[in-house]
Amino acid sequence: MPNTTQVRIENSVVLPRPTLMLFDWHGTLVDTHDAMYQAIEEMLAQLDELDLVQYLLPEEEAKTEDDEKLIRYIRIYRHLHPRVLAEQRISRTDVFDAIFGDNDVANRIAHKAYNDCYRHHYGEVKPFQTGMFDYLCYLKKLGIKIGVVTNRSREFLDPELAQVEGGRWNDLFDVTLCGDEMLRYKPAPDSLVQASKQLNLLTDQHLWYVGDSVTDMMTATKAGVTRVFYNGALWAPHWFEQVFADHAHHHYDPDIIIDDFDELLDLVITSKGAEITQDLLTKRPDRLPPRQPKAEHQEPDWHPAVAKLTYPKVILFDWHATLVDTLDAMYHAVDDMLKELKELGLLEHLVDTAKCKSPDDQRLVEYVRDNLSLHPKIKIDRKISRTDIFEILFADNYVAKTLAHKGFTEHYRKYYGTALPFEANVKNMLEGLRKLGLIVGVITNRDREFFVHELNTVDGGWAHLFDTEICGDDTVERKPHTDQILKAAENLNITLGPDIWYVGDSTTDVIAAKSAGITSVFFNGAQWDLPWLNKIFPGTERYPYKPDVVVNDFSEFWALVLSCRKNRPRN
Template sequence: MSEASPEHHYKTDYSSLTPPKILLFDWHGTLVDTLDAMYSAMEEMLPQLETLNLVSRLTPEAECKKDEDAKLVRYIRIFRRLHPKILAERRVSRTEIFNAVFADDLDARRIAHNAYNDCYRSHYGEVKPYQEGIFEYLSAIKLLGIKVGVATNRSREFLEHELLIVDQGRWKTLFDTTVCADDVPEYKPSPDVIVQAASRLEAVADESVWYVGDSHTDMVTAYHAGVTRVFFNGAHWEERWIDRVIACKEQNPEAPQVVVDSFEQLMAVLAAVQQFNRDNGISLFQDDVNSVRPLPYPPRDPPPKRIEPDWHPAVVKLAKPRFILFDWHATLVDTLDAMYHAVDDMIPEFESLGLINRLITADQSKSPEDAKLVDHVRHYQELHPKVKEDRKISRTDIFEVLFGDDQGAKQIAHKAFTHHYRNHFGTVLPFEPNVKNMLIGLRNIGLGIGVITNRDREFFVEELKRVECNSWEHLFDTDICGDDTVKRKPHPDQIIEACRAVNLPVSKEIWYVGDSTTDMIAASCAGVTGVFFNGAQWDQSWLEKIFPGNERYPHKPDVVVNDFSEFWAMVLTCMNLRREE
């Protein structure tokens, strides 16, 4: 077989590489694909953060090392689940997640890993090679006289079971050693698993040991162990962290020394190392790499791309804002814990409140998902577990789904919710760290701002005092609460009342920013500009489902923003566009 060279754009300095005597591999995401089980376990474990007392131990966003980590912490803190982009791309491991959200809190990470393992027992079992031909490639590496091992954060009970079933069990004899997280004191990025693996092979952890892994954590682990760092980019990262760290090796000593996108490229690297040493009169390995390597197997296909919401071209059609109204809960602030606790408490009272018989029928539901929620509440008198896991739907939207146009039923439900909310409300956090600065910025460019909320005034007034130590009270020109008008959202009464309070006509120059279909219906019915705040990070297909724009459900937002940095840029764009006219 002719010699091949790696095809990626990262250049390997073969003169600086110590030829490998041992090749150690990460397990998940490098040798095997256990993504379905891993993400199912993560989605089962994250809603337990509150009962595990880990919410308060999440890394403060200001202390996160990367913007991506801060966004992940925020999303997990608010929604207790993984960011949809992570779920769609399926590239990030649970170790990466726990290292990002708990940083240097080793005890919190240990608790999280243990809880994950408990959940993983319900899901593991389906395991397959990460790409075609791994057995053949590892067999070829062993023919070269290189010892092969696994160093993983996987627990021993899971690794042993997965070894028995992957590739019909024929991998069992491939490995000279396996070291798991429960064999050593600390999880990666501690170097313990690598150091232990080398020791079991009667070697020291030095650059003659190569560690092949698919994550930043793996590279940090290899750096701390003092071994050669090989980044396996089987997940096809497009904007890879390695682009940044390789460019700044002084600040990022964990930068990989070798980058490969497939096992075929790994064999090509070994062939190039062998050839370089031959040219310098040094004999390596027990056989010629190109004579033992298998015929090339294709790399793993890249994951499907998440379709990001992209309604931003509508920005050029937006009216220049004169006044901006904001929803409160899940737009400006996070009060999800109290809200869901109160809904949990009140739904079992539906029968005594006479609300069970007033739930809408399946044919009246907007979507099959809505019909399932109504059916679940009718039969079990509780929210569907998925709704509570997702933590993305407001109580107003829940009542809209359950009762449709029955205003009387919704009034009874809101009153019951208010009664129970008194037992839970208290903690109020900005939905994003810079919300206050954004609000101040809007005022500084001459825009008035206000709040429209279905929250009762007694709660809104108290929550306004509690958010960021009573520093928001002076920011709003008006606030209209759920009990200030006869009808709450999705009726337009509150928006109309807010415009009256600030002596402005109801028009498209009034923007209403909210996170729910209820908010957008209210904006549309009032005739103001509806800005959907996609803090829950719904993808484009879901937005098209909840805003179908058909005859039965005609109301759609004028524009969608995913965070307040996008919103701020959009406001400035609209202001600048109109100033140039």
């Protein structure tokens, strides 16, 4: 494979003089990223009703590791990987090529569904880089015909063309062809061939196709024309080495890679057979400063994008408010138990508010002491677990917490029965973890009599998904003590370490995991904001325990697992 990145840097390739230059639209000439990604997300949510899941490529047929990760992610969550959404660097067509390959039927259905969704979002369009109009006008002055070949539908291209820079692009192009005007979308070569026919030109190396995606390079290769990769996303050299590697898209290497349109004009001026007068050279647009990549977004240390985690061999989950939702029954039972604090002899064991971690904890203790119930806002917000409530009320008083859990259990019998998946695709996620060869388990403070019923009834039954389940009454002490984690390790015959992850929604779960020396993944299902997370995990001498990573939902958790899998050391 030619070293395409070196080719771009040295600009050592001399290309045939272009008579026709065709451009991709989005990501090359214009920027419509926000609308495009919103439409892709909306379309992917419809994969089941569109009957497209059957056409998703098997993961082993993915062309690159990134494609494999994308397929696996979409198969489970029906939307794009968070990093793809954050970076906004790949095109809709590349997404479809990655997940459907060359399947024309699937691509046709996907593109049509995308168009239906794009109708809800399109409208804002701007030149992809400064000076684009002047560059295009100069190409025409050099006697080169120019056009647009895009998978965008005519319904959207024409309004965008009329809108960009006040409509002054309307008369620029000698030809425009859209995806819905062809029998096949790119990467089929049909649109390039048809464009050259309309202008009575040959489809050969004197036709340059300029695009920002692997799909564009595939299209140009199949048409037999010159391939110019516009590095609009400013990918680093290693990206090209991976994407155009021997095992991926080796046969679709670009002839040249450019970072901006000044480099494109350089190529035209130095092309083989070009005869450009001095007068035309003086009319060239002024060279602009090189484009610069966006500054990297800074995330908290525990954000999945920056957390440095060991790839897991075992993942243990909390039950309530992590994998399942039993909040209604839980809050009813907690409130009933709190009404009996005097009878249970627990009122005098409520913690001294001076020892509370935060003002919010102080207010909770004071309200319970005065009213023998939870504050209504806590029950409305549904953000704090039973175990965390008892930790706040009784702190390190083991005897009091034991009595509180016993009282809770007596009342929970009146309410339990319905357990719902905390998110729609939790079961798919658990099955996906097992397909990766990971050991999966549950550690919960729930008593076994309740847990077994919920395990066997939730979503058709999940018992087959776990290699071990440890309940609150299986050990002497419950979380935040490490007894349950130690019991799970004994059952699984494993050694505790950073390759064992514990995923839970409470400070109690974090304390248990960090005390046991394993990786703590805080599941932020309650959607606490960063100030609140910093408040409940202050990292002080008195409250030292902080999670290794925080995930806001299971799609983010799945992305984290796949990222760690990709980066794991190879034996």
